[in-house]
Amino acid sequence: THPTDPAAGQVDTHCPYCALQCGMTLRTGARTAIAPREFPTNAGGLCQKGWTAAALLDSPARLTTPLVRVAGELRPASWDDALDLVAGRLRDLQAAHGPDAVAIFGGGGLTNEKAYLLGKFARVALGTSQIDYNGRFCMSAAAAAGGRAFGADRGLPFPLTDLAGADAVLLAGANPAETMPPFVQHLRGAAAKGGLVVVDPRRTPTAEQASLHLAPVPGTDLALALGILHAAVADGHLRQSYLDERTTGFAAVWRIAAAYWPERVERITGVAAADQRRAADLLARARNAYVLTARGTEQHATGTDTVSAWINLALALGLPGTPGSGFGCLTGQGNGQGGREHGQKADQLPGYRRIDDPAAREHVARVWGVPAASLPGPGRSAYELLDALGTEGGPRALLVFGSNVTVSAPRSAHVTERLSGLDLLVTADLVLSETSATADVVLPVTQWAEEDGTMTNLEGRVLLRRKAVDPPEGVRTDLEVLSALAGRLGQPEDRFPADPETVFTELRAASAGGIADYSGVSYGRLRAGEALYWPVPGDDHPGTPRMFLDAFAHPDGRARFVPVTHTGPAEVPDAEFPLRAVTGRVLQHYQSGAQTRAIGELAAVVPEAFVELHPDTAARAGLAEGDLARVASRRGVMRARVRCVGSLRPDVLFLPFHFPDRQRANLLTNPALDPVSRMPEFKVCAVRVTKEDGA
Ligand code: SF4
Numbered sequence: 001t002h003p004t005d006p007a008a009g010q011v012d013t014h015c016p017y018c019a020l021q022c023g024m025t026l027r028t029g030a031r032t033a034i035a036p037r038e039f040p041t042n043a044g045g046l047c048q049k050g051w052t053a054a055a056l057l058d059s060p061a062r063l064t065t066p067l068v069r070v071a072g073e074l075r076p077a078s079w080d081d082a083l084d085l086v087a088g089r090l091r092d093l094q095a096a097h098g099p100d101a102v103a104i105f106g107g108g109g110l111t112n113e114k115a116y117l118l119g120k121f122a123r124v125a126l127g128t129s130q131i132d133y134n135g136r137f138c139m140s141a142a143a144a145a146g147g148r149a150f151g152a153d154r155g156l157p158f159p160l161t162d163l164a165g166a167d168a169v170l171l172a173g174a175n176p177a178e179t180m181p182p183f184v185q186h187l188r189g190a191a192a193k194g195g196l197v198v199v200d201p202r203r204t205p206t207a208e209q210a211s212l213h214l215a216p217v218p219g220t221d222l223a224l225a226l227g228i229l230h231a232a233v234a235d236g237h238l239r240q241s242y243l244d245e246r247t248t249g250f251a252a253v254w255r256i257a258a259a260y261w262p263e264r265v266e267r268i269t270g271v272a273a274a275d276q277r278r279a280a281d282l283l284a285r286a287r288n289a290y291v292l293t294a295r296g297t298e299q300h301a302t303g304t305d306t307v308s309a310w311i312n313l314a315l316a317l318g319l320p321g322t323p324g325s326g327f328g329c330l331t332g333q334g335n336g337q338g339g340r341e342h343g344q345k346a347d348q349l350p351g352y353r354r355i356d357d358p359a360a361r362e363h364v365a366r367v368w369g370v371p372a373a374s375l376p377g378p379g380r381s382a383y384e385l386l387d388a389l390g391t392e393g394g395p396r397a398l399l400v401f402g403s404n405v406t407v408s409a410p411r412s413a414h415v416t417e418r419l420s421g422l423d424l425l426v427t428a429d430l431v432l433s434e435t436s437a438t439a440d441v442v443l444p445v446t447q448w449a450e451e452d453g454t455m456t457n458l459e460g461r462v463l464l465r466r467k468a469v470d471p472p473e474g475v476r477t478d479l480e481v482l483s484a485l486a487g488r489l490g491q492p493e494d495r496f497p498a499d500p501e502t503v504f505t506e507l508r509a510a511s512a513g514g515i516a517d518y519s520g521v522s523y524g525r526l527r528a529g530e531a532l533y534w535p536v537p538g539d540d541h542p543g544t545p546r547m548f549l550d551a552f553a554h555p556d557g558r559a560r561f562v563p564v565t566h567t568g569p570a571e572v573p574d575a576e577f578p579l580r581a582v583t584g585r586v587l588q589h590y591q592s593g594a595q596t597r598a599i600g601e602l603a604a605v606v607p608e609a610f611v612e613l614h615p616d617t618a619a620r621a622g623l624a625e626g627d628l629a630r631v632a633s634r635r636g637v638m639r640a641r642v643r644c645v646g647s648l649r650p651d652v653l654f655l656p657f658h659f660p661d662r663q664r665a666n667l668l669t670n671p672a673l674d675p676v677s678r679m680p681e682f683k684v685c686a687v688r689v690t691k692e693d694g695a
Contacts, residue, residue, distance in 0.1 A: 011093055011468035012037060013505040016109075016448035017590045019155070019331035019458040020180040022046050026449055026468040032057055032351035033565030042159050045182035049590055053602045056447065058471060061431040062596040063444035064474040068630075074442060079476065079484075081584060086441055087398075089424045092579070093396050099376065105343035105386055107402025108132035109591075111453030112518075113503040114478045115335070116510070117348055117496065119343025124368055125486040125496065129376035132346040134340050134403045139412075140677035141303025142293060142329035143340055148304075149311045149560050150320065150364050151553030152515045153352070154460040155337050156292075156328035158546045159319075160186055165324055167286035168195030170279065171186045172221060172310055173296020173683075174330050177205035181329075184209070184338040195286055197279045199224065201582055202612070202654055203647035209663035212215070212278055216269040218652060218684040219569030221297045224276070225309035226566060227265030229257045231277040235456065237284035237448070239318030244551070247322065249561035253312050257564045268566065270649075279359055284317055288324035295332060296584070298456035304676035305564035312561050320559060321548030324650075331458040333591065338456030340535075342507060346379040349513020350507060359512070367510045368496065382679030383410060383671050390421030397424035401478055404592035406434040408657070410680040412666040413636045428478055433594040434660045444483040445478050446471040452500045454526065459545075461533045462518065464526035479503060498596075515553065516648040541681055569670030569684045573651070577633060577686035579617065583657045583665045593658030609663035611640040612654040613689065618644050621689050628692040631655065632683050638669035639664045639692055653689060657682075 005011075009028040014021040023039025024046060025062030026032055026427035026664035032054040036046040052161035056062075067074040079083075093101045104122045106115060123133035145468055146153035155635075163169060163186040176183040184206070190196045191209055198210035199221065207213040216224045234239065235256065243250050263271035272312060272646075283289045291314040298304050307329070314320055314327035331337050343350040343364075355378050380388055386409055398419070409415040419425055427436040428443045436442045452470035455463050471477075476484075479498040486496035497503055501523045514521035520536035520543070532543040551557030575582060588602040596602045611629050613621075627642045631653070639662045640655060648654065654664040670685040 002416050007317060011446060011466050013466050013468060014455065014463050015046065015597070016056070017049050017051050017334055018180050019336045020332060021334060021457040021463055021579055022182055022456055023051050024050060025676045026054070028469050029134045030500050032449070032469055034395050040159065040180040041459070043185060044091070045185065046601065047181040048588055049596060052599050053485035055601065056380055056430070057449060057597055059431070059598050062472055063431060063442060065223045065444060067442040069440045080157045082443060082513050083443055083484050083488060085427050086424070087485055090397060091489065093423060094126070097396055100379070103125050103398045104128070105131035105382070105398060105400045105403055105405060106131065108138055108336045108339035109134065110136035110344070110478065111334065111403040111455060111500070112337060112338040112342055112462070113500045114401065114506045115344045116342040117341050117479055117482050117503055118351050119350065119377070120368060121482045121486060124370055125489045125491050127374065127376060129379035130222055131344060131348070132338065132382040133344045133386050134382065134405070134408060135333065135336060136678060137408060137680060137682065138332050139329070139340055141674055141679040142296040142307050143284070143676040144304040145307030145311060146329065148307065148562055149315070150548060152547065153552045154332040154547060156459045157548055158326050158328065158459070159533070160459050161382070162324065162326070163187065163290060164189050166190045166195070166288045166290050167281045168197065169197065169287040170197040170291045171206065172199040172291070172293045173298065174292060174501045175200065175204040175296070175584065176330065177209065179332070179585050181587065185376050194668050195282050196281060201649060201652050204622060206252065212282065213277060213570045214271045214275055214279060214589065215649065217649070218582050219300060220269040220566070222306040222309045222564060223260060223265050223268040223566035224271055225306070226257045226260035227262045227269070227276045229309070229313045230260050230265070230603065231262050232313070232316060233257070233278035234261070235277065235280060235284070237280065238316055242318035242322070243316070247315055247559045247561060248499070248556070249563070250316065250339070252563040254563040260566070289317065289319055289499060290325060291319060291327050292330055293657070294330040298329070299524070299679060299681065300571040301672040301674050301681040302567055303430045303674040303679040308562040308564045312564070314361050315559055315561055316654060320553060322588050323546070324550060337458060338462070341456070342511070346381055346385070351511035352516040353514045363513065364510050367506065375394060375623050381673070383673060383680050384678065386415045386418055387671070389418040395591055396422060398422055400428070400435055400485055402428070404433040404435045404594045405662055406438065407592035407594070407660055407666065410666055410669040410671040410682055411635045412664050415690050428481055428525060431594060431598050433592065442480055444475045445481060450475070451477050454504060456534070459533060461531060462526065464523060568680050569582070571634070571670050571684070571686045573686045577688050579683050579687050579689060580652050581631065581633065581668055581687040582652055582654050583669065583682055584654060586656045588616060589656065589658035591658070593660070597658070606656070607639040609638070609659040609665065610643045611689065612643045612645045612648055612649040615644040615646055617650050617653070617689070618642055622691050623689070630688050630690050630692040631668060633668035634669070634688045635670070638662060638664055638667045651686065
């Protein structure tokens with residue numbers, strides 16, 4: 001390891017991208033260089049995104065001056081002029097249309113401090129209820145299911161390194177071999193023992209390493225989980241003593257699962273009954289076993305119920321809260337965990353508190369120095385908020401921090417149209433993302449290595465990401481932007497500090513007593529290298545690496561089985577749109593691609609969108625490898641280069657979602673919402689594929 005010594009041009013920090021938050025050392029000098037660093041999540045490994053992350057720091061694509069749209073064009077402006085303009089327009093719009101005329105859209109990559117101050121800025125400086133963030137598109141179904149089963153939602157309620165001792169791991173809808181490659185080393189133990197089960201409609205690089213690959217028809221994961229549960233119970237694997245002592249509600253779950261015997265489930269999912277039984281057997285006979293979910297199984301209109309079905313399976317086998325075993329979800333975005341805890345969600349206050357809980361409102365209002373009655377109530381969820389922009393009664397202005405909704409939101413042509421109907425669109429951005437390119441005001445902000453801040457990784461461990469280099473001249477931090485805007489909106493100067501550690505100190509107080517209690521986490525303890533997993537309720541508290549060992553977080557200490565049943569996806573293929581489209585990521589790109597497409601080494605490997613098709617499906621459409629295909633759904637049309645993949649189901653095609661303009665996979669996706677979490681159904685929609693005219 002390398003000690004942090006900025007004076008010697010060496011700073012220990014973490015990767016700017018995904019939730020693994022790999023340890024790395026930045027060496028500054030004429031050029032900033034990255035070296036991997038021993039850290040439990042990555043054990044010295046980095047993926048190609050991490051290795052090349054320094055390229056974004058001095059990228060020619062960086063924004064270094066505010067931009068203001070004049071006569072249809074974005075033109076450079078001073079910070080004072082840009083901020084005065086934004087604050088003045090916000091005041092005017094709220095005076096004319098009420099506080100909810102202004103909305104905020106945040107991101108799961110923002111530091112804890114930014115997520116916290118953004119939520120406070122919305123509720124206090126603007127008094128608007130209209131705030132949500134892109135984590136609604138990412139983690140919300142898993143979060144809702146975890147909360148209702150366990151009483152608290154922490155992606156992995158155990159350290160990642162615990163997986164090394166597993167005999168069996170079932171991964172549902174996760175492809176870490178591409179999305180977070182250093183993670184895969186934690187699965188080697190289970191794979192070596194023949195116990196790695198991967199559920200994915202594609203034969204991904206992760207599925208290639210599995211002992212058992214189950215490839216369900218997209219949108220049928222819930223039925224598959226019921227089938228495996230049925231097999232486990234029928235084969236006598238139910239952990240009755242665990243059920244009696246630690247859970248409630250199994251009988252209602254079994255009343256449904258009893259009707260999902262494996263042969264019936266085979267007809268729904270396409271997964272052989274024998275394979276369902278084998279998966280149940282592998283998990284049940286393991287001394288230590290884990291069930292882990294990710295976006296593939298979560299991003300559905302039945303996402304919360306689908307995760308509940310996997311949790312029910314894990315509970316029936318006695319895994320959650322048992323040393324050496326467990327249930328968890330793999331957070332995706334860099335601060336996907338912390339981003340959902342500190343109040344940038346429409347229904348939430350800091351500390352993972354509900355905004356409609358009177359005691360939570362009193363507590364947070366006291367920390368903020370405002371009357372609880374002045375805090376707005378819950379607002380619209382992310383897609384509903386975007387869909388309401390510029391409509392009668394909807395927000396007339398939107399401020400976007402850390403998100404590129406033009407590419408990442410479902411039904412993206414419609415969302416783009418809604419954005420264009422706004423009176424004011426403001427973005428805070430590193431580069432001119434597709435959303436910023438359509439904004440009225442663009443504010444250039446710092447990125448990871450140019451500022452201090454904390455992130456909470458996929459294990460619920462709080463990390464200090466340190467400033468290693470000065471930002472380019474002309475760039476400000478998001479905290480400085482919020483502080484300056486709050487001042488212009490009449491807030492007292494000390495209510496919106498711009499110093500990250502000062503903001504974090506306030507966050508600690510606001511989170512005290514909440515589910516995600518950070519009150520005992522401090523920059524000092526993090527600088528000293530302490531491994532602090534929330535909850536950390538006090539300066540002397542060592543943190544909680546493993547949750548639920550003695551009790552779950554419900555008042556009675558028991559986990560809840562939640563009865564759920566298979567209903568299928570919101571949209572199924574028909575004669576007009578006969579195929580099922582699945583979306584996902586590639587190794588070289590992150591989220592909307594705004595950052596990674598700006599890095600030449602990554603863009604050179606995967607420069608454009610592609611569509612994976614079974615060779616027979618391609619041939620039927622008159623397509624061959626390398627052709628330009630036109631993929632259409634009920635919501636739009638996109639173009640992508642054909643890749644023929646023999647292992648793919650012939651009724652499925654796969655699209656990466658990192659690309660802009662006519663290559664946006666989200667032109668196709670279905671905004672049908674999960675009724676519990678408001679997660680859109682990104683992971684399956686009905687499409688047809690044809691040859692692009694003239695291609
Ligand atoms: Fe690690 Fe994720 Fe960064 Fe890759 S993108 S280096 S897996 S944190």
